[in-house]
Amino acid sequence: MLSVTYKMESSVSRIYIIHTEATKNTSRRLEEDLQPLSKFSGLLPDIASAYSVGSADDVKNVFGAIKKDCIDNNVKPLLHVDFHGSEQHGLVVKPGHYLSWEWFASRCREVNIACQNKFGVVMACCYGLNAIRGVRIGELVPFQYLIGSQETIYEGADIDDSFSLFYKKLFETRSFEVALVGLPNKFQPFYAEKMLFIVLAKYLKAGTYGKGFQERKERLITELVEAGQYPTPQNLKLLRASITERLKFDKDGVQEVIDKYSASFLGQPSQIKIDDLMTILDR
Known part of the structure; x- marks a missing residue:
């Protein structure tokens, strides 16, 4: 929580x-x-x-x-x-x-x-x-x-x-x-700004950063294996590397999402920065 x-x-x-x-x-x-x-x-x-x-x-x-x-x-x-x-x-x-x-x-x-x-x-x-x-x-x-x-x-x-x-x-x-x-x-x-902060933090936690990111990555690997990828150690290593690159955390991209929702929800730029969200999620 x-x-x-x-x-x-x-x-x-x-x-x-x-x-x-x-x-x-x-x-x-x-x-x-x-x-x-x-x-x-x-x-x-x-x-x-x-x-x-x-x-x-x-x-x-x-x-x-x-x-x-x-x-x-x-x-x-x-x-x-x-x-x-x-x-x-x-x-x-x-x-x-x-x-x-x-x-x-x-x-x-x-x-x-x-x-x-x-x-x-x-x-x-x-x-x-x-x-x-x-x-x-x-x-x-x-x-x-x-x-x-x-x-x-x-x-x-x-x-x-x-x-x-x-x-x-x-x-x-x-x-x-x-x-x-x-x-x-x-x-x-x-x-209002606190609500926006919490929603954005949950977005990151759900699959873009930290534990949520790791769970999302493993879920995608499981889905690919079930779809026919043979789970040899080498294949799993390549899958993990490929998925990690594809899902790589992009701070600038996430800040753009923050700015977008700040504009639509608050009607103006917010003081919320990606580093603030990461600090909360790293606790």
Whole structure:
């Protein structure tokens, strides 16, 4: 199993808070906690006024406003989503009306394109981590990072004061790793670049490098022997030499694959280098 430590610093310049009628109280408390810190201490980024929504069109308009800010003012946005959530149906915009997780992710992708993969999302709702379930390598990721839970969230035990402390610590230290300590353990981060790193490392491990390469080579030798190659010592030696040459690890070629998927998934070059992946696989 791959173990990858990933550290990410915050570059947020504006926080947007979005809530429904059912969650307006927790959203208001968060805004009241953060506004003084932003205005008077300069500790936090600009806090946009909280948006109250009651329909899919309202939510689309909020995303449109964030997108416009990104294009016109080079904003690096963080969206705080204070909704109720349903594991199966998505975000509850009002009783009996839902925004599917896929719909929400699609709106996020539009903003992430506009801000060049600098869009962050914090899901203060039940099952908010489900918003990542449609993320696929090869398609532009909807957000640079998302913090959410795959469990039920309870007002009071899970939300009261936790997010105010989270944001204060995040912008004091600019470290997600430090800030997340203040949230309940059920909240977990998704980092797009970390996901890409793990997928690429698994690709190498599966048959291009290290143990996976050796297993792939022996499997090809077995297939050739079963197809009629007589397994004399000399034949096996020649087969191994031939297959090793054919499958020879090409660092430049693998770096091209990394760059290709970085462009399609992150929308820009990544800091991931082939030597970083090899270091993980060599452990």
